[in-house]
Amino acid sequence: MPDLFEILHTTRAMRRLKPDPVPDELIRKILEAGAAAANGGNFQRWRFLVVKDPAIKQAVQVWYKKAFDEVVGPRYARSAPPPGVTQERYARQHAAVEYLTEHFHEAPVWIVACLEEGTAAPNRWSGASIYPAVQNMLLAARALGLGSTLTTRHLLYEKEAEAALGLPPGVHSYAILPIGWPMGNFGPVGRGDLSQIVFQDRWGEAYPAVAAE
Numbered sequence: 267m268p269d270l271f272e273i274l275h276t277t278r279a280m281r282r283l284k285p286d287p288v289p290d291e292l293i294r295k296i297l298e299a300g301a302a303a304a305n306g307g308n309f310q311r312w313r314f315l316v317v318k319d320p321a322i323k324q325a326v327q328v329w330y331k332k333a334f335d336e337v338v339g340p341r342y343a344r345s346a347p348p349p350g351v352t353q354e355r356y357a358r359q360h361a362a363v364e365y366l367t368e369h370f371h372e373a374p375v376w377i378v379a380c381l382e383e384g385t386a387a388p389n390r391w392s393g394a395s396i397y398p399a400v401q402n403m404l405l406a407a408r409a410l411g412l413g414s415t416l417t418t419r420h421l422l423y424e425k426e427a428e429a430a431l432g433l434p435p436g437v438h439s440y441a442i443l444p445i446g447w448p449m450g451n452f453g454p455v456g457r458g459d460l461s462q463i464v465f466q467d468r469w470g471e472a473y474p475a476v477a478a479e
Protein backbone atom coordinates (compact mmCIF):
# COMPACT_ATOMS: atom_id res chain seq x y z
CA MET A 267 0.00 0.00 0.00
CA PRO A 268 1.58 3.37 -0.97
CA ASP A 269 2.05 5.88 1.85
CA LEU A 270 -0.52 8.67 2.34
CA PHE A 271 1.61 11.41 0.79
CA GLU A 272 2.38 9.29 -2.25
CA ILE A 273 -1.35 8.66 -2.66
CA LEU A 274 -2.12 12.39 -2.32
CA HIS A 275 0.41 13.35 -4.96
CA THR A 276 -0.56 10.65 -7.46
CA THR A 277 -4.36 10.74 -7.27
CA ARG A 278 -4.85 11.94 -10.81
CA ALA A 279 -7.89 11.89 -13.02
CA MET A 280 -7.74 8.35 -14.45
CA ARG A 281 -10.08 8.54 -17.44
CA ARG A 282 -9.06 5.45 -19.37
CA LEU A 283 -10.59 2.52 -17.51
CA LYS A 284 -10.94 -1.15 -18.32
CA PRO A 285 -14.51 -2.49 -18.42
CA ASP A 286 -13.46 -5.48 -16.24
CA PRO A 287 -15.56 -5.94 -13.11
CA VAL A 288 -14.45 -4.51 -9.76
CA PRO A 289 -15.08 -6.67 -6.67
CA ASP A 290 -17.83 -5.41 -4.38
CA GLU A 291 -15.47 -5.65 -1.35
CA LEU A 292 -13.32 -2.92 -2.90
CA ILE A 293 -16.31 -0.71 -3.68
CA ARG A 294 -17.42 -1.22 -0.09
CA LYS A 295 -14.01 -0.04 1.17
CA ILE A 296 -14.29 3.05 -1.02
CA LEU A 297 -17.78 3.79 0.31
CA GLU A 298 -16.58 3.36 3.90
CA ALA A 299 -13.80 5.85 3.22
CA GLY A 300 -16.39 8.28 1.84
CA ALA A 301 -18.67 7.93 4.84
CA ALA A 302 -15.68 8.55 7.16
CA ALA A 303 -15.41 12.15 5.93
CA ALA A 304 -16.40 15.19 7.91
CA ASN A 305 -19.73 16.84 7.12
CA GLY A 306 -21.46 19.91 8.51
CA GLY A 307 -23.12 19.24 11.87
CA ASN A 308 -22.45 15.52 11.30
CA PHE A 309 -25.95 15.40 9.77
CA GLN A 310 -24.78 12.79 7.23
CA ARG A 311 -27.26 13.77 4.57
CA TRP A 312 -25.03 12.15 2.00
CA ARG A 313 -26.34 9.27 -0.06
CA PHE A 314 -24.22 7.21 -2.41
CA LEU A 315 -25.84 5.57 -5.40
CA VAL A 316 -23.74 2.70 -6.75
CA VAL A 317 -24.62 2.26 -10.41
CA LYS A 318 -23.72 -0.88 -12.33
CA ASP A 319 -26.77 -1.12 -14.61
CA PRO A 320 -25.51 -0.48 -18.18
CA ALA A 321 -28.85 1.01 -19.27
CA ILE A 322 -28.79 3.65 -16.52
CA LYS A 323 -25.15 4.57 -17.18
CA GLN A 324 -25.85 4.82 -20.90
CA ALA A 325 -28.86 7.07 -20.33
CA VAL A 326 -26.69 9.48 -18.29
CA GLN A 327 -23.78 9.31 -20.74
CA VAL A 328 -26.01 10.79 -23.43
CA TRP A 329 -26.28 14.03 -21.40
CA TYR A 330 -22.61 13.91 -20.38
CA LYS A 331 -21.64 13.74 -24.04
CA LYS A 332 -24.12 16.41 -25.11
CA ALA A 333 -22.53 18.75 -22.54
CA PHE A 334 -19.11 17.95 -23.98
CA ASP A 335 -20.18 18.57 -27.56
CA GLU A 336 -21.93 21.83 -26.74
CA VAL A 337 -19.79 23.36 -23.97
CA VAL A 338 -16.68 21.53 -22.78
CA GLY A 339 -15.17 20.52 -26.12
CA PRO A 340 -15.35 24.03 -27.63
CA ARG A 341 -13.98 25.50 -24.37
CA TYR A 342 -10.93 23.20 -24.48
CA ALA A 343 -10.34 24.13 -28.09
CA ARG A 344 -9.96 27.84 -27.26
CA SER A 345 -8.32 27.77 -23.79
CA ALA A 346 -4.65 27.81 -22.77
CA PRO A 347 -3.03 25.28 -20.38
CA PRO A 348 -3.51 26.09 -16.66
CA PRO A 349 -0.50 26.83 -14.37
CA GLY A 350 1.97 23.96 -14.06
CA VAL A 351 0.66 22.21 -17.18
CA THR A 352 2.58 22.10 -20.45
CA GLN A 353 0.85 22.45 -23.82
CA GLU A 354 1.63 18.81 -24.52
CA ARG A 355 0.16 17.61 -21.22
CA TYR A 356 -2.90 19.79 -21.79
CA ALA A 357 -3.44 18.22 -25.19
CA ARG A 358 -3.14 14.76 -23.60
CA GLN A 359 -5.69 15.79 -20.96
CA HIS A 360 -8.09 16.96 -23.66
CA ALA A 361 -7.76 13.62 -25.46
CA ALA A 362 -8.41 11.77 -22.19
CA VAL A 363 -11.44 13.96 -21.45
CA GLU A 364 -12.80 13.11 -24.88
CA TYR A 365 -12.08 9.42 -24.29
CA LEU A 366 -13.95 9.40 -20.98
CA THR A 367 -16.84 11.21 -22.64
CA GLU A 368 -17.23 8.43 -25.19
CA HIS A 369 -16.67 5.61 -22.68
CA PHE A 370 -18.23 7.08 -19.51
CA HIS A 371 -20.89 4.36 -19.30
CA GLU A 372 -18.34 1.56 -19.81
CA ALA A 373 -16.72 2.10 -16.41
CA PRO A 374 -17.94 -0.98 -14.51
CA VAL A 375 -19.06 0.92 -11.44
CA TRP A 376 -20.16 4.47 -10.75
CA ILE A 377 -20.58 6.04 -7.38
CA VAL A 378 -22.95 8.99 -7.57
CA ALA A 379 -22.42 11.26 -4.56
CA CYS A 380 -25.70 12.87 -3.51
CA LEU A 381 -27.17 14.92 -0.69
CA GLU A 382 -30.68 14.52 0.65
CA GLU A 383 -31.50 18.20 1.03
CA GLY A 384 -35.28 18.41 0.90
CA THR A 385 -36.39 21.80 -0.35
CA ALA A 386 -33.19 23.67 0.66
CA ALA A 387 -31.32 25.00 -2.37
CA PRO A 388 -27.77 23.64 -2.77
CA ASN A 389 -25.15 26.13 -1.57
CA ARG A 390 -21.50 26.29 -0.50
CA TRP A 391 -22.23 24.53 2.79
CA SER A 392 -23.85 21.64 1.01
CA GLY A 393 -20.82 21.27 -1.27
CA ALA A 394 -18.58 21.41 1.78
CA SER A 395 -20.51 18.48 3.26
CA ILE A 396 -20.14 16.16 0.27
CA TYR A 397 -16.83 16.90 -1.46
CA PRO A 398 -14.66 15.76 1.49
CA ALA A 399 -16.41 12.36 1.12
CA VAL A 400 -15.84 12.46 -2.63
CA GLN A 401 -12.13 13.17 -2.17
CA ASN A 402 -11.85 10.40 0.43
CA MET A 403 -13.34 7.99 -2.09
CA LEU A 404 -10.93 9.10 -4.82
CA LEU A 405 -7.99 8.61 -2.46
CA ALA A 406 -9.29 5.22 -1.33
CA ALA A 407 -9.74 4.10 -4.95
CA ARG A 408 -6.17 5.21 -5.70
CA ALA A 409 -4.87 3.34 -2.66
CA LEU A 410 -6.57 0.18 -3.95
CA GLY A 411 -5.08 0.64 -7.41
CA LEU A 412 -8.42 1.65 -8.93
CA GLY A 413 -8.78 4.62 -11.24
CA SER A 414 -11.46 7.28 -11.08
CA THR A 415 -12.16 10.93 -11.84
CA LEU A 416 -14.26 13.48 -10.04
CA THR A 417 -16.84 14.42 -12.65
CA THR A 418 -19.55 17.04 -12.44
CA ARG A 419 -20.27 17.72 -16.09
CA HIS A 420 -23.63 15.95 -15.96
CA LEU A 421 -24.80 18.98 -13.93
CA LEU A 422 -24.92 21.00 -17.15
CA TYR A 423 -27.98 18.83 -17.77
CA GLU A 424 -28.80 18.33 -14.13
CA LYS A 425 -32.55 17.67 -14.43
CA GLU A 426 -32.19 15.26 -17.32
CA ALA A 427 -29.22 13.38 -15.80
CA GLU A 428 -30.84 13.13 -12.37
CA ALA A 429 -34.04 11.84 -13.97
CA ALA A 430 -31.98 9.19 -15.79
CA LEU A 431 -30.41 8.28 -12.42
CA GLY A 432 -33.88 8.03 -10.89
CA LEU A 433 -33.12 10.42 -8.02
CA PRO A 434 -36.19 11.22 -5.92
CA PRO A 435 -37.31 14.81 -5.23
CA GLY A 436 -35.13 16.60 -2.65
CA VAL A 437 -32.01 14.62 -3.58
CA HIS A 438 -29.26 16.34 -5.58
CA SER A 439 -26.19 14.80 -7.18
CA TYR A 440 -22.80 16.47 -6.70
CA ALA A 441 -20.42 14.16 -8.51
CA ILE A 442 -20.27 10.97 -10.52
CA LEU A 443 -17.18 8.85 -9.93
CA PRO A 444 -16.65 6.32 -12.73
CA ILE A 445 -14.48 3.59 -11.18
CA GLY A 446 -12.47 0.82 -12.83
CA TRP A 447 -9.04 -0.68 -13.25
CA PRO A 448 -6.87 1.91 -15.00
CA MET A 449 -5.39 1.25 -18.43
CA GLY A 450 -2.39 3.47 -17.66
CA ASN A 451 -0.18 4.12 -14.67
CA PHE A 452 -0.65 6.51 -11.79
CA GLY A 453 1.79 9.42 -11.94
CA PRO A 454 2.41 12.73 -10.20
CA VAL A 455 -0.23 15.45 -10.49
CA GLY A 456 0.81 18.64 -12.31
CA ARG A 457 -0.11 21.80 -10.44
CA GLY A 458 1.20 25.35 -10.27
CA ASP A 459 3.88 26.66 -7.94
CA LEU A 460 2.82 27.10 -4.29
CA SER A 461 4.46 30.53 -4.22
CA GLN A 462 1.81 31.78 -6.67
CA ILE A 463 -1.14 30.73 -4.54
CA VAL A 464 -0.07 31.08 -0.90
CA PHE A 465 0.24 34.40 0.92
CA GLN A 466 1.19 35.35 4.46
CA ASP A 467 -0.76 37.84 6.59
CA ARG A 468 -1.54 40.25 3.73
CA TRP A 469 -3.02 39.31 0.38
CA GLY A 470 -0.28 39.12 -2.24
CA GLU A 471 2.61 38.99 0.25
CA ALA A 472 4.93 36.00 0.04
CA TYR A 473 4.97 33.18 2.56
CA PRO A 474 8.74 32.52 2.62
CA ALA A 475 8.37 28.79 3.39
CA VAL A 476 6.98 28.23 -0.12
CA ALA A 477 9.17 30.69 -2.03
CA ALA A 478 9.89 29.69 -5.64
CA GLU A 479 13.25 27.89 -5.94
Ligand SMILES: Cc1cc2nc3c(=O)[nH]c(=O)nc-3n(C[C@H](O)[C@H](O)[C@H](O)COP(=O)(O)O)c2cc1C
Nearest residue numbers: 277278279359363366415416417418419420455456
Ligand atom coordinates in the same frame (compact mmCIF):
# COMPACT_ATOMS: atom_id res chain seq x y z
C1 LIG B 1 -15.15 20.11 -9.38
C2 LIG B 1 -14.50 19.22 -10.41
C3 LIG B 1 -15.24 18.81 -11.50
C4 LIG B 1 -14.67 18.00 -12.47
N1 LIG B 1 -15.45 17.55 -13.51
C5 LIG B 1 -14.89 16.74 -14.44
C6 LIG B 1 -15.68 16.19 -15.47
O1 LIG B 1 -16.89 16.37 -15.53
N2 LIG B 1 -15.07 15.41 -16.39
C7 LIG B 1 -13.73 15.12 -16.34
O2 LIG B 1 -13.24 14.41 -17.21
N3 LIG B 1 -12.95 15.62 -15.35
C8 LIG B 1 -13.50 16.40 -14.40
N4 LIG B 1 -12.73 16.86 -13.36
C9 LIG B 1 -11.32 16.47 -13.27
C10 LIG B 1 -10.40 17.64 -13.59
O3 LIG B 1 -10.61 18.03 -14.91
C11 LIG B 1 -8.96 17.15 -13.36
O4 LIG B 1 -8.72 17.06 -12.00
C12 LIG B 1 -7.99 18.03 -14.04
O5 LIG B 1 -8.06 17.77 -15.41
C13 LIG B 1 -6.56 17.78 -13.59
O6 LIG B 1 -6.21 16.47 -13.85
P1 LIG B 1 -5.32 15.67 -12.82
O7 LIG B 1 -6.13 15.62 -11.55
O8 LIG B 1 -5.11 14.33 -13.45
O9 LIG B 1 -4.05 16.41 -12.64
C14 LIG B 1 -13.30 17.63 -12.35
C15 LIG B 1 -12.57 18.01 -11.23
C16 LIG B 1 -13.17 18.77 -10.25
C17 LIG B 1 -12.37 19.12 -9.02
